[in-house]
Amino acid sequence: xxxxxxxxxxxxxxxxxxxxxxxxxxxxxxxxxxxxxxxxxxxxxxxxxxxxxxxxxxxxxxxxxxxxxxxxxxxxxxxxxxxxxxxxxxxxxxxxxxxxxxxxxxxxxxxxxxxxxxxxxxxxxxxxxxxxxxxxxxxxxxxxxxxxxxxxxxxxxxxxxxxxxxxxxxxxxxxxxxxxxxxxxxxxxxxxxxxxxxxxxxxxxxxxxxxxxxxxxxxxxxxxxxxxxxxxxxxxxxxxxxxxxxxxxxxxxxxxxxxxxxxxxxxxxxxxxxxxxxxxxxxxxxxx
Amino acid sequence: xxxxxxxxxxxxxxxxxxxxxxxxxxxxxxxxxxxxxxxxxxxxxxxxxxxxxxxxxxxxxxxxxxxxxxxxxxxxxxxxxxxxxxxxxxxxxxxxxxxxxxxxxxxxxxxxxxxxxxxxxxxxxxxxxxxxxxxxxxxxxxxxxxxxxxxxxxxxxxxxxxxxxxxxxxxxxxxxxxxxxxxxxxxxxxxxxxxxxxxxxxxxxxxxxxxxxxxxxxxxxxxxxxxxxxxxxxxxxxxxxxxxxxxxxxxxxxxxxxxxxxxxxxxxxxxxxxxxxxxxxxxxxxxxxxxxxxxxxxxxxxxxxxxxxxxxxxxxxxxxxxxxxxxxxxxxxxxxxxxxxxxxxxxxxxxxxxxxxxxxxxxxxxxxxxxxxxxxxxxxxxxxxxxxxxxxxxxxxxxxxxxxxxxxxxxxxxxxxxxxxxxxxxxxxxxxxxxxxxxxxxxxxxxxxxxxxxxxxxxxxxxxxxxxxxxxxxxxxxxxxx
Numbered sequence: 001x002x003x004x005x006x007x008x009x010x011x012x013x014x015x016x017x018x019x020x021x022x023x024x025x026x027x028x029x030x031x032x033x034x035x036x037x038x039x040x041x042x043x044x045x046x047x048x049x050x051x052x053x054x055x056x057x058x059x060x061x062x063x064x065x066x067x068x069x070x071x072x073x074x075x076x077x078x079x080x081x082x083x084x085x086x087x088x089x090x091x092x093x094x095x096x097x098x099x100x101x102x103x104x105x106x107x108x109x110x111x112x113x114x115x116x117x118x119x120x121x122x123x124x125x126x127x128x129x130x131x132x133x134x135x136x137x138x139x140x141x142x143x144x145x146x147x148x149x150x151x152x153x154x155x156x157x158x159x160x161x162x163x164x165x166x167x168x169x170x171x172x173x174x175x176x177x178x179x180x181x182x183x184x185x186x187x188x189x190x191x192x193x194x195x196x197x198x199x200x201x202x203x204x205x206x207x208x209x210x211x212x213x214x215x216x217x218x219x220x221x222x223x224x225x226x227x228x229x230x231x232x233x234x235x236x237x238x239x240x241x242x243x244x245x246x247x248x249x250x251x252x253x254x255x256x257x258x259x260x261x262x263x264x265x266x267x268x269x270x271x272x273x274x275x276x277x278x279x280x281x282x283x284x285x286x287x288x
Numbered sequence: 289x290x291x292x293x294x295x296x297x298x299x300x301x302x303x304x305x306x307x308x309x310x311x312x313x314x315x316x317x318x319x320x321x322x323x324x325x326x327x328x329x330x331x332x333x334x335x336x337x338x339x340x341x342x343x344x345x346x347x348x349x350x351x352x353x354x355x356x357x358x359x360x361x362x363x364x365x366x367x368x369x370x371x372x373x374x375x376x377x378x379x380x381x382x383x384x385x386x387x388x389x390x391x392x393x394x395x396x397x398x399x400x401x402x403x404x405x406x407x408x409x410x411x412x413x414x415x416x417x418x419x420x421x422x423x424x425x426x427x428x429x430x431x432x433x434x435x436x437x438x439x440x441x442x443x444x445x446x447x448x449x450x451x452x453x454x455x456x457x458x459x460x461x462x463x464x465x466x467x468x469x470x471x472x473x474x475x476x477x478x479x480x481x482x483x484x485x486x487x488x489x490x491x492x493x494x495x496x497x498x499x500x501x502x503x504x505x506x507x508x509x510x511x512x513x514x515x516x517x518x519x520x521x522x523x524x525x526x527x528x529x530x531x532x533x534x535x536x537x538x539x540x541x542x543x544x545x546x547x548x549x550x551x552x553x554x555x556x557x558x559x560x561x562x563x564x565x566x567x568x569x570x571x572x573x574x575x576x577x578x579x580x581x582x583x584x585x586x587x588x589x590x591x592x593x594x595x596x597x598x599x600x601x602x603x604x605x606x607x608x609x610x611x612x613x614x615x616x617x618x619x620x621x622x623x624x625x626x627x628x629x630x631x632x633x634x635x636x637x638x639x640x641x642x643x644x645x646x647x648x649x650x651x652x653x654x655x656x657x658x659x660x661x662x663x664x665x666x667x668x669x670x671x672x673x674x675x676x677x678x679x680x681x682x683x684x685x686x687x688x689x690x691x692x693x694x695x696x697x698x699x700x701x702x703x704x705x706x707x708x709x710x711x712x713x714x715x716x717x718x719x720x721x722x723x724x725x726x727x728x729x730x731x732x733x734x735x736x737x738x739x740x741x742x743x744x745x746x747x748x749x750x751x752x753x754x755x756x757x758x759x760x761x762x763x764x765x766x767x768x769x770x
Contacts, residue, residue, distance in 0.1 A: 108695060108758070113595060115759030124751045125735060131754030132728045135721045138695065142718045145702075146711070160710075164703045207591065207620060211651050214627065222644075226627040233621040240617060243610040258606045261613045265587075265620070266597025 056192055064189040068198045073206040075213075076268035078182040079175050086171055087118065095126050103170040104130065105137045111169035138163075183213050190221045199224065204232045206267045236261050316387065316395045318342045324389040327353040330413050332383040333360050336398045339387060347372040356381060356413055357421070363466050363484035370423040370466070378419040378468055386413070422480070424448070424465045425488055429568045431456050434605060438482070440465070441565045442554060448482040457485060459572040464488040534658055537573060538665045541566045548673040552686050556761050557694035559670050564763035566666040567659060571603035574612070583612030590655035591616065600659070623651050671700055678709045692716045694760040724754055 042049035067074035094100045109115055109130075118127060141163045148156040189195045205213055210229050217225055239257035263269070321327060321342035329335065329343065343353055355374050357366065358381025369376050385397040386409070394406030403409055426442030437449045438456050440463070448467055450456060457463055464487075467480035543551070543562045551558035574583045583604075592600055601609060626647040633640035655661075677683040693701055698717050705713055727750035734742050756762070 108699070110759070112696065112759035112764070115755055116762050119752060119755045124731075124748075127755065128728050128731055128751040131751055131758065132725065134758060135725050135728075135754065139718055139721045139725070142714050142721070145714050146718070160702060164699050166699065208594070214648055214651060223628070223631045226624055226631055230621065230624045230628055233617055233624060237614065237617040237621065240610050240614055243606060256606070258601060258610050258613070261610070261617060262592075262597045262601045265613065265616055266592045267594035269594070269598050 056189055060185050061189055061192060061195065064186055064195055065198060067186075068195065068202045072203055072263070072268040072270065073209055074186060074202070075179055075182050075209040076206055077270065079179050080268075080270040082178040083117075083171070083175055086174055087121065090171075091118075091121055091123055091126055095130050100170075101133055103167070104134060106167040107170055108138075108166040109134050109169075110171050114169055114171045179209070180212075183209060184216060187213055187217045187221055187225075190217075190224060196221075196224055200228055203268075204228050206263060207265050208267055232264060236264050316389070316393075316400050318345060320389060321387075322346050322349060322351070326388075326390050327351075328356065328388040328391070328410060328414075329353060330356045330358075330379075330381060330384065330386040330388075331360055332358060332381060332385040334362070334365070335385055335387070339397060344372070347374065356417065358382065361421075361483075366421050367423060367464070367466050367484070367486070370421060376421040377417040378421060379413065379416040380418060381413065381416060419468055421483075422467050422469060424467055424480075426462065427565060428457050428459050428461045428463060429565055430603070431459055431572055437479075441561070441568070447479045449479055450482050459569050462488050534661065537570070538662055540573075541569055541662060541666060542669040543666060543673055545673050545677060548670055548677055549683075549686065551670075552674070552677070552690050556691055556756065557697055557764075558674065558690065559667060559697040560694055560761035560764035562670040563663050563666050564761060566662060567599075567764075568603070570659060570662045571600055574600075575604045575608045583608070584615040587612050587616040587658075590658055593657040593660055596657055596659035623647070626650060667697070667700070671697070671704065675701065675705055675709055678712060679706070684709075684712050687712060688716060692720050694756065695758050696760050720757065724750060724757060728754070 039049050064074070067077055070077060090100065104110070110118060118130075121127070141159070144159045145156065145163055148159045190199055204210070205225070210225065213225055214222065236257065240261050243257045316339075318341075321339075322345055324346075327343070327346065329339075335343075346353060350373075353374050355369055355376045356379040357376060358379055360383075361378070366376055386394055386403065387397060388394045388406060388410045391410055392406060394403035394409055395401065396403060424440055424443055424446065426440035429439050429441035431438045433456060435447075435449070436452060436454065436456065437447045439447060446467075448465060463485040465485040466483045468483055469480045543566070547562065548558060551561045554561060591597070604612070627644070630640065630644040630647040633643065678687050692698070693713070695717075698713060701713055702710060727747040730745075730747040731750050733739055734744060734747065
């Protein structure tokens with residue numbers, strides 16, 4: 001019974017974290033700092049510190065399990081899902097919200113690939129609004145530069161600097177944060193024997209995410225990640241060698257060896273299978 | 289008409305014979321051809337020199353003509369016709385050569401006899417049209433040896449297919465291509481048959497309208513069958529690439545002043561165009577340079593980023609890319625083997641922890657994505673050339689007439705532009721943005737129920753133009769990869 005209560009409390013806490021509740025974030029930060037301090041102190045004194053083992057939340061385990069059961073790098077898939085979700089909510093309501101407008105005007109819109117992905121939704125009415133407020137802001141800034149040029153050097157320089165300087169793409173920042181969080185979650189959950197066994201049957205991580213996971217992993221998880229990656233690399237190399245010599249035939253249900261090698265080295269790519277194209281809602285992702 | 293041996297020039301109709309020997313008096317002559325509202329020429333063979341001269345005089349006066357080609361279709365001759373404003377169709381025709389004036393009168397050449405049922409004959413000939421000849425000019429942006437096709441940067445949706453087994457042009461060549469399109473295709477992408485091509489410069493002078501006859505110099509034309517199969521791309525040799533890595537390749541892709549000026553004369557952001565062209569040339573060259581292992585060498589020390597990795601997969605032939613990726617995989621495997629060896633040691637010793645730290649640090653490849661490196665170098669060089677090009681008044685006028693830079697490249701340019709160019713860039717950008725805002729306002733106006741009945745126009749695509757303005761050309765943006 002106590003265990004169930006503890007799990008319930010832990011899940012409430014995880015949900016609070018997921019919603020970025022300030023109290024939950026403060027608790028998480030404080031607990032991390034305390035654990036870090038305790039670990040450092042015990043390391044200096046040469047004493048064991050058993051509380052560094054991460055607590056595995058049921059929701060996290062469920063998420064990681066779901067990701068590992070699908071083809072492709074689990075982090076790439078998570079980022080692709082987060083990307084699709086972000087587009088959906090942005091086009092549903094975010095495009096007109098003040099917070100998004102502020103972020104987008106500061107960043108000068110999304111980065112080019114994300115901007116064109118946004119255009120792929122075809123939702124002209126909503127995208128026109130985004131283009132409208134971005135353009136209005138830029139016209140205002142250009143007018144400031146035009147009027148200040150030739151009058152006061154300092155004012156002109158300041159106006160120009162404000163025009164040239166931009167913040168990073170907000171969607172890139174969100175996805176980067178999501179990827180970091182997902183890698184932490186995956187590395188933590190691989191301490192679970194069931195998930196570790198599942199990972200051994202999965203496609204494993206792509207090289208960029210493997211590098212980041214290795215930097216965070218330790219002990220058995222590090223060994224699992226490295227050995228599994230080695231297997232994947234060796235298998236892909238064998239298949240690719242057959243293609244390079246011209247004697248390969250890819251199975252219809254699996255990616256070709258070249259696609260597999262590209263995915264392993266550069267990251268997996270997913271196509272969004274749309275359920276309703278008019279509002280950009282997606283149902284699931286297909287590997288390329 | 290020099291090509292058939294006549295010494296007279298097409299600009300001198302008065303020196304030509306007044307009429308063909310068998311033609312009725314005042315019927316088929318220079319005046320009749322020049323004065324006719326409509327002239328249709330059916331080419332079963334090359335027409336007499338006099339008729340060519342009358343036709344040339346008509347075209348020089350700015351009056352068009354329609355030409356139907358059958359079995360006889362000399363590429364150089366067709367090029368001459370198209371350059372002078374003729375509309376040239378491909379048709380299923382016999383060997384008769386005919387001329388029709390105003391759709392009413394017809395004459396059989398070379399004797400110039402009048403046709404008895406000219407209207408019906410013309411209608412029948414027009415019904416036999418199956419396609420059209422076009423003259424495309426531009427830089428070869430991609431070559432697809434497996435498909436026997438290539439593309440021009442200026443015609444992104446057009447695939448130019450050569451005859452089976454015929455050699456292809458080189459990437460980066462600026463060509464004038466005589467192509468044939470068959471009607472009946474659907475979709476935005478069109479497949480043309482490339483019949484012949486000639487070297488051309490994007491901003492170079494065109495031959496004067498009457499300097500030669502319709503036929504261009506046959507020696508300068510390169511049909512797919514005649515083009516040398518062992519042509520090698522210009523720039524560094526493969527051996528040089530193998531020795532020096534990416535630097536010579538990047539140096540060969542950097543835009544020159546003339547390239548920047550030509551990009552400015554075309555639609556869209558000139559820097560986006562330069563970047564997209566350079567990237568396409570980069571992939572093609574990597575595919576070619578694979579014989580010397582340049583691709584393999586580059587990828588062993590670096591890796592394509594997600595977007596460029598998948599783009600490379602679609603641009604570089606699979607066996608070539610496979611050979612290029614093999615050393616990269618072997619390199620990564622060696623790095624991971626070091627991690628595995630380190631992690632298998634008991635973690636209680638200091639040396640084991642140090643080995644693990646070193647193996648972890650070695651997982652990061654030393655070099656960045658090669659395609660990103662090329663893009664950055666081309667953007668930098670293109671920007672420098674563009675700013676230099678915009679300093680003189682002629683360059684400023686050219687920029688005013690262009691679409692201007694996209695916002696992303698505009699910010700880069702503003703950070704480096706001198707005062708005079710800065711005013712130009714800012715002014716042009718403001719004009720473009722205000723026009724876009726006016727279009728968006730009109731789009732919303734017509735999207736309301738009250739004004740929905742108003743006819744729709746260019747404002748319906750304002751959102752896409754806005755995306756292109758803010759994000760640059762789609763070709764230059766690439767793919768995120770996931």
